[in-house]
Amino acid sequence: MNPALGWGTTTFLLLLAAVVCHGHVERQEQWEEVPQLGESRFGSLWPLPQNVVISPVAFMLRSSSFQIVHSAESSAGPGCSILQSAFRRYFEYMFGYTKNQGGNTKKGQDSEVTELQVWITSADSECDAYPSVTSDESYELTVDQPTAVLKAAKVWGALRGLETFSQLVYEDQYGAKKINKTDVQDFPRFAHRGLLLDSSRHFLPVKVILANLEAMAMNKYNVFHWHIVDDNSFPYESTVFPDLSRKGAYHPYTHIYTPTDVKMVIEFARMRGIRVISEFDTPGHTQSWGKGQMDLLTSCYSGENPTGSFGPVNPILNSTYDFMAKFFKEVSLVFPDTYIHLGGDEVDFTCWKSNPDIQAFMQEHGFDKDFKKLESYYIQKLLDIVGSTKKGYMIWQEVFDNGVKLKPDTVVEVWMGSNYQEELQNVTAAGFSTILSAPWYLDYISYGQDWQRYYKVEPLAFKGTDAQKKLVIGGEACLWGEYVDATNLTPRLWPRASAVAERLWSNQNVTDVGDAYNRLTQHRCRMVARGIPAEPLFVGYCDQEYKGL
Ligand SMILES: *[C@@H]1O[C@H](CO)[C@@H](O)[C@H](O)[C@H]1NC(C)=O
Ligand SMILES: *[C@@H]1O[C@H](CO)[C@@H](O)[C@H](O)[C@H]1NC(C)=O
Numbered sequence: 288m289n290p291a292l293g294w295g296t297t298t299f300l301l302l303l304a305a306v307v308c309h310g311h312v313e314r315q316e317q318w319e320e321v322p323q324l325g326e327s328r329f330g331s332l333w334p335l336p337q338n339v340v341i342s343p344v345a346f347m348l349r350s351s352s353f354q355i356v357h358s359a360e361s362s363a364g365p366g367c368s369i370l371q372s373a374f375r376r377y378f379e380y381m382f383g384y385t386k387n388q389g390g391n392t393k394k395g396q397d398s399e400v401t402e403l404q405v406w407i408t409s410a411d412s413e414c415d416a417y418p419s420v421t422s423d424e425s426y427e428l429t430v431d432q433p434t435a436v437l438k439a440a441k442v443w444g445a446l447r448g449l450e451t452f453s454q455l456v457y458e459d460q461y462g463a464k465k466i467n468k469t470d471v472q473d474f475p476r477f478a479h480r481g482l483l484l485d486s487s488r489h490f491l492p493v494k495v496i497l498a499n500l501e502a503m504a505m506n507k508y509n510v511f512h513w514h515i516v517d518d519n520s521f522p523y524e525s526t527v528f529p530d531l532s533r534k535g536a537y538h539p540y541t542h543i544y545t546p547t548d549v550k551m552v553i554e555f556a557r558m559r560g561i562r563v564i565s566e567f568d569t570p571g572h573t574q575s576w577g578k579g580q581m582d583l584l585t586s587c588y589s590g591e592n593p594t595g596s597f598g599p600v601n602p603i604l605n606s607t608y609d610f611m612a613k614f615f616k617e618v619s620l621v622f623p624d625t626y627i628h629l630g631g632d633e634v635d636f637t638c639w640k641s642n643p644d645i646q647a648f649m650q651e652h653g654f655d656k657d658f659k660k661l662e663s664y665y666i667q668k669l670l671d672i673v674g675s676t677k678k679g680y681m682i683w684q685e686v687f688d689n690g691v692k693l694k695p696d697t698v699v700e701v702w703m704g705s706n707y708q709e710e711l712q713n714v715t716a717a718g719f720s721t722i723l724s725a726p727w728y729l730d731y732i733s734y735g736q737d738w739q740r741y742y743k744v745e746p747l748a749f750k751g752t753d754a755q756k757k758l759v760i761g762g763e764a765c766l767w768g769e770y771v772d773a774t775n776l777t778p779r780l781w782p783r784a785s786a787v788a789e790r791l792w793s794n795q796n797v798t799d800v801g802d803a804y805n806r807l808t809q810h811r812c813r814m815v816a817r818g819i820p821a822e823p824l825f826v827g828y829c830d831q832e833y834k835g836l
């Protein structure tokens with residue numbers, strides 16, 4: 288999944304060298320805008336709501352008198368744990384991390400907001416459900432005194448609205464909490480706003496995953512794409528095939544995700560309106576699978592003799608499909624989301640080509656020397672297996688490119704850097720839903736404000752009809768794990784992934800980089816205040832600096 292082409296043009300690299308040698312931050316102006324820090328008329332809101340009017344009328348907000356409550360008309364009440372825990376969480380975000388609670392300011396001098404009423408308007412609040420691609424995340428927020436009202440059809444919109452409300456709170460020059468009179472009507476531009484983390488190249492402790500789910504909620508992300516296993520390690524503990532992690536994980540006890548861990552991640556995500564889509568990538572990227580499952584991988588040959596090394600999954604054995612059927616049956620029960628990501632990228636044909644049994648199989652099936660046909664043969668059978676579990680599937684773009692027959696509800700993930708616009712055009716012309724990740728590979732790092740590059744991407748800037756554009760259901764920021772573990776994951780991700788979050792949530796016309804800079808600088812400090820070590824955009828400071836763990 289690593290694009291051959293990065294953004295590194297020659298000019299870019301030369302300037303980069305100059306910057307590194309001289310250490311003059313000013314040099315970056317030559318290749319990137321460095322906006323002047325100022326005030327946005329949208330305060331510190333991130334991502335920017337679809338419609339928002341903030342009035343220059345400020346109200347007090349005091350921890351001693353303020354509360355978040357269910358409105359009397361709401362279809363959700365104290366029995367709704369998603370809302371109850373969100374109320375607690377957001378109260379703490381607003382008041383919990385500062386010593387000055389604003390309690391010593393004179394009462395009655397300013398008007399005050401004493402209550403946020405949360406009103407779920409539809410009969411089914413979906414409190415006990417899992418979020419899905421069709422979940423309603425819209426909400427309306429009116430901040431007035433003494434009562435602010437947050438209206439949403441479902442709990443998912445209420446979660447987004449609570450985040451927005453918390454972002455409207457600020458401290459005045461005396462350290463007192465304030466919120467302005469404000470009206471918001473909001474909904475996401477795209478339904479699928481995902482973040483990919485890779486727990487195979489390096490093991491990511493559950494704590495780090497949870498912290499990033501927390502940060503995702505602060506940015507209104509709603510999909511955690513969990514690239515849970517790959518060549519390097521198999522940390523997923525399967526109950527049906529326990530040898531997979533026993534032999535394929537970096538360590539069989541300390542570097543695995545137990546069924547309890549996985550449940551915890553899924554529930555923590557659900558409480559924040561985030562789907563967990565697991566990816567079990569085959570037939571390539573499977574070296575670690577082979578350690579715990581005999582005969583699953585293809586034996587590579589040198590001439591007549593096996594070399595002792597292994598290639599992709601062996602597509603010519605019935606046992607392979609028996610294994611896959613059992614394995615994906617389990618996966619489909621463990622992960623409640625209606626989609627599973629089946630990978631299907633970057634299959635290296637060298638080993639298949641070397642294996643005499645595979646050569647014979649190719650002859651028998653009339654594939655000639657076209658190994659794409661063999662790959663398609665495998666994927667086809669896998670898709671049928673997973674399709675029979677009633678799950679939908681997502682796949683990387685190669686599966687589509689190779690002409691595999693796909694179910695109409697398949698989601699194709701476009702990741703290849705070169706010419707992704709044309710790929711979007713092709714995938715949608717064939718009638719498939721698609722998500723875009725090609726321009727958002729955050730594992731590629733560089734000097735300066737690269738968030739602007741992610742921010743400036745317009746996902747629908749490709750040739751196609753309106754119907755085709757509607758098939759783009761969103762996108763994903765990807766942080767592959769080759770050079771990333773628990774030590775550097777969070778600062779490398781935030782606030783760079785925030786740029787993608789705004790592109791996927793806000794109106795298409797929200798493109799002012801200067802305004803974004805002002806808001807994002809504050810949003811980054813807010814993440815820091817909430818305990819997320821998000822890296823700085825540029826020179827400056829936060830009122831509350833990161834205090835360490
Ligand atoms: C909030 O109100 C204050 C006081 O009138 C005003 O100075 C400030 O600009 C307002 N904030 C925004 C984002 O409009
Ligand atoms: C594999 O399965 C196919 C179809 O069910 C069957 O025709 C074939 O005999 C099986 N091969 C072996 C080696 O069992």
Ligand SMILES: *[C@@H]1O[C@H](CO)[C@@H](O)[C@H](O)[C@H]1NC(C)=O
Binds near residue numbers: 688706709710713
């Ligand atoms: C899109 O489809 C056209 C026509 O089949 C093909 O020539 C082109 O290479 C495809 N583009 C990509 C990026 O795969």
Ligand SMILES: *[C@@H]1O[C@H](CO)[C@@H](O)[C@H](O)[C@H]1NC(C)=O
Binds near residue numbers: 796797
């Ligand atoms: C963006 O579009 C919305 C609705 O189409 C409009 O209300 C808003 O004023 C526009 N914003 C900008 C910055 O052009």
